[in-house]
Amino acid sequence: AQSVSQHNHHVILSEAASLELGCNYSYGGTVNLFWYVQYPGQHLQLLLKYFSGDPLVKGIKGFEAEFIKSKFSFNLRKPSVQWSDTAEYFCAVTSNFGNEKLTFGTGTRLTIIP
């Protein structure tokens, strides 16, 4: 069975700081990787996803993530955060064996201090 680990439970940064949120997955086969974000009072929405090709994926709002197969990682980065990035961030995977269900990590709460 696949699993996802997000080791940072709560991250607090000042505006303009750089961000990196960790995500590691456990699965022996080919996976597809996602980052979802949940802003306060809003529903989950997709930030970016990777399924093949260039391991550096760019998403919305200046976010990017790098898939490192050898490390089973898919860390989320942003060079300069804004107060509006305050949200809960979830890493998730699906396997490539026709199983569409998402397996999520426990999430990282990001708080940006103005």
Place this chain on the structure above:
Amino acid sequence: GAGVSQSPRYKVAKRGQDVALRCDPISGHVSLFWYQQALGQGPEFLTYFQNEAQLDKSGLPSDRFFAERPEGSVSTLKIQRTQQEDSAVYLCASSQRQGASSTDTQYFGPGTRLTVL
């Protein structure tokens, strides 16, 4: 519609009551998913439909949980004889199912927050 909608947004039930949670997916979306999100946790898969067919119900925690999508659009998640441990946010998501389905983007609704007293 513009997005996935769910109703009710909040539901308070007394232990032992039955509840029904509704999901309206994005029009034309073939795949529909239900997830359960406990406080402080990530969403956990419950069940999956492709049109009206329930292809995976491996995540349903007990036989008190039942889901249906009879006409391949609206779906209902029913919980019988609710228990306190059922308290959670129940999320619905839909996807279009184009090409390799496992890479499809799932679009989430706002969720129904169920509190069992």
